[in-house]
Amino acid sequence: MHQLTLAQIARGLAAKDFSAVELSAALLARIQQLDPQLNSFITVTADQALAQAAAADARRAAGENGALLGAPIAHKDLFCTQGVLTTCASKILHNFKAPYDATVVDKLAAAGAVSLGKLNMDEFAMGSSNESSHYGAVKNPWNLERVPGGSSGGSAAAVAARLIPAATGTDTGGSIRQPAALTNLTGLKPTYGRVSRWGMIAYASSLDQGGPIARTAEDCALLLTGMAGFDAKDSTCVDVPVDDYLAALNQPLAGLRIGLPKEYFGAGLDGRIADAVLAVVEELKKLGATVKEISLPNMQQAIPAYYVIAPAEASSNLSRFDGVRFGYRCENPQNLEDLYKRSRGEGFGAEVQRRIMVGTYALSAGYYDAYYLKAQKVRRLIKNDFVAAFDEVDLIVGPTTPNPAWKLGEKSSDPVSAYLEDIYTITANLAGIPGLSMPAGFVDGLPVGVQLLAPYFHEARLLNVAHQYQQVTDWHTRTPSGF
Amino acid sequence: MALERSDVEKIAHLARLGLAEVEIPRTTETLNNILGLIDQMQAVDTDGIEPLAHPLEATQRLRADVVTETNRRDAYQAIAPAVENGLYLVPKVIE
Numbered sequence: 001m002h003q004l005t006l007a008q009i010a011r012g013l014a015a016k017d018f019s020a021v022e023l024s025a026a027l028l029a030r031i032q033q034l035d036p037q038l039n040s041f042i043t044v045t046a047d048q049a050l051a052q053a054a055a056a057d058a059r060r061a062a063g064e065n066g067a068l069l070g071a072p073i074a075h076k077d078l079f080c081t082q083g084v085l086t087t088c089a090s091k092i093l094h095n096f097k098a099p100y101d102a103t104v105v106d107k108l109a110a111a112g113a114v115s116l117g118k119l120n121m122d123e124f125a126m127g128s129s130n131e132s133s134h135y136g137a138v139k140n141p142w143n144l145e146r147v148p149g150g151s152s153g154g155s156a157a158a159v160a161a162r163l164i165p166a167a168t169g170t171d172t173g174g175s176i177r178q179p180a181a182l183t184n185l186t187g188l189k190p191t192y193g194r195v196s197r198w199g200m201i202a203y204a205s206s207l208d209q210g211g212p213i214a215r216t217a218e219d220c221a222l223l224l225t226g227m228a229g230f231d232a233k234d235s236t237c238v239d240v241p242v243d244d245y246l247a248a249l250n251q252p253l254a255g256l257r258i259g260l261p262k263e264y265f266g267a268g269l270d271g272r273i274a275d276a277v278l279a280v281v282e283e284l285k286k287l288g289a290t291v292k293e294i295s296l297p298n299m300q301q302a303i304p305a306y307y308v309i310a311p312a313e314a315s316s317n318l319s320r321f322d323g324v325r326f327g328y329r330c331e332n333p334q335n336l337e338d339l340y341k342r343s344r345g346e347g348f349g350a351e352v353q354r355r356i357m358v359g360t361y362a363l364s365a366g367y368y369d370a371y372y373l374k375a376q377k378v379r380r381l382i383k384n385d386f387v388a389a390f391d392e393v394d395l396i397v398g399p400t401t402p403n404p405a406w407k408l409g410e411k412s413s414d415p416v417s418a419y420l421e422d423i424y425t426i427t428a429n430l431a432g433i434p435g436l437s438m439p440a441g442f443v444d445g446l447p448v449g450v451q452l453l454a455p456y457f458h459e460a461r462l463l464n465v466a467h468q469y470q471q472v473t474d475w476h477t478r479t480p481s482g483f
Numbered sequence: 484m485a486l487e488r489s490d491v492e493k494i495a496h497l498a499r500l501g502l503a504e505v506e507i508p509r510t511t512e513t514l515n516n517i518l519g520l521i522d523q524m525q526a527v528d529t530d531g532i533e534p535l536a537h538p539l540e541a542t543q544r545l546r547a548d549v550v551t552e553t554n555r556r557d558a559y560q561a562i563a564p565a566v567e568n569g570l571y572l573v574p575k576v577i578e
Contacts, residue, residue, distance in 0.1 A: 095562075096562065097562060099555060099558040099559055099561075099562065191539075192537075192538045192539065193538075193539060193541065206536060206537060206538070232544075232546070235543055235544060236537065236541065238539060238541065298527070300523075301523070301524055301527050303520065304520055304521045304522070304523045304524035305524055307517065307520060307521055308521055308524070315498060319498075319499075322499070323564065324563070324564070324571055324573055325559070325562075325563050325571060326559075326562045326563055326564075327564075328564075329564035329565070333573075333574050334574065335574050335575075335576075336573050336574050336576050337499070338501075338574070339573060339574055340499040341499050341500060341501035342501045344498075344499055344500050344501065345500050345501030345502060345503070346501070348500070353500055353502075353510075354510070354513060354514065354517070356498050356500060357491070357494045357495060357498055357500065357510070357514060358514065358517055358518070358521075360494050360497050360498040361486075361490075361494050361514075361518075362521075364494070364497060370525070371521070373534050374524060374525065374527075374529060375524065376534030376535050376536060377527075377529035377532040377533070377534050377535075378524055378527055378529060379534070379535045380532050380533060380534065380535035381527070381529070381532060383535055383538065414516075415513060415516070415517065416516050416517060416519075416520050419517075419520065430538075431538055432537075432538020432539060433538075456538075456539065
């Protein structure tokens with residue numbers, strides 16, 4: 001049963017081949033048996049899941065037949081869940097039970113999805129290896145000595161190991177697409193404002209966006225349909241109608257204009273990953289697409305701009321964790337300043353502290369113009385590059401990451417070397433456009449992801465192209481041995 | 484411009500982060516490496532370019548000026564480290 005996709009589950013439940021309770025119980029047993037090797041869950045909510053599954057079965061018996069009714073999923077542990085721990089993989093929230101549900105959690109629950117628990121991640125979503133979690137690193141099911149990527153590393157590992165068919169994630173600089181690439185999954189970061197951020201613990205508010213991680217584009221379409229939409233509670237959520245993602249999947253690709261940015265193929269990219277990108281382009285050409293070279297001249301500046309904007313916004317967002325109203329408080333504070341400093345110093349891990357300090361410095365008196373304002377100007381140049389490119393093409397294709405999954409510990413002593421791995425993903429966050437990573441082959445037994453980028457609100461096009469590619473290839477069906 | 488130990492201490496104070504003495508040299512080195520990466524951006528010509536804050540250039544929505552939230556003081560206080568009589572407790576601020 002664990003090999004079923006969300007689409008197959010929907011058909012199986014509708015045909016009464018199995019019940020939602022049977023399915024969730026089977027996956028909960030699998031999590032208990034296999035997750036100790038992976039560490040992908042922080043919290044498993046078995047009792048609540050079985051109650052939700054029973055409620056879904058009752059709704060179905062009463063005549064409902066929604067695509068997510070009874071579908072088992074799990075949430076990245078930064079989506080607030082009322083009465084269930086939401087830790088953000090941080091000591092400072094080790095005891096935090098949110099007093100409300102995130103909009104995404106609410107919407108998926110209302111659609112009948114069954115949440116099996118909360119998934120491990122890099123602390124406060126700051127990282128690309130899942131090694132900064134207070135709850136320990138997550139292992140890549142394809143090779144237990146390697147990272148699953150991050151920050152949605154628990155989401156990716158759990159789905160890749162067939163513990164759950166799909167999961168929610170969030171993407172601030174690549175945190176859905178990069179772990180999807182490193183674990184042979186399909187992951188989508190929607191347009192900024194497409195999915196509500198309400199109840200999603202903030203890292204960098206002008207970049208953060210929730211989205212689905214699953215094995216297929218079709219499943220991403222199913223899950224995104226349940227997540228997307230306007231929410232008055234998120235002031236940056238956009239009031240634009242949600243497309244019919246499922247209906248778009250089967251559109252033919254004839255006439256699709258693909259752009260290949262020449263800057264993508266420079267030094268730093270593993271040549272075998274470049275070959276995988278070109279092989280995807282060949283398949284898409286067979287399906288009727290045309291290809292031309294384009295240019296994104298400011299791409300290299302995305303990393304410095306991102307590592308100003310994201311830490312600056314983080315330093316502001318994370319000032320709310322002060323040991324007073326919720327979360328961790330240090331022992332025996334001598335005075336109020338000691339309470340703040342020790343609660344934060346003891347509660348935040350090293351990478352989170354580094355980013356808070358970089359952001360505090362960038363925003364401090366005398367440096368604001370040189371750092372934050374400068375980075376926002378570079379951000380506009382990056383957006384302008386995409387706007388110009390999408391005048392000429394419908395879709396941009398390239399690598400998701402320059403290299404496959406690295407070894408646990410390999411980059412932990414040098415944060416800058418890990419930051420450089422984000423080169424292909426962060427431009428989409430800075431510009432706010434949607435991006436999708438899909439499985440496209442293997443290098444030394446490790447999965448390779450190819451990234452598709454589209455203009456604002458063209459999630460349906462990304463899902464359509466990925467789905468058509470997955471009809472003529474089988475990379476996405478490969479399963480890691482042992483799972 | 485490289486940060487010195489005293490700069491890092493000042494930044495940590497501004498951010499209200501208690502750094503252990505032994506961590507300061509390593510933190511200083513790492514922050515300088517990160518700032519070295521960031522400073523590459525200074526070479527970009529941004530004359531006449533407007534800063535971009537929201538990718539879709541959206542402006543803040545306004546809502547009707549009516550009360551929509553309910554009072555949930557008990558739920559919020561139930562998760563606090565220390566409360567008394569409906570108030571959050573912190574160490575004495577005024578002697």
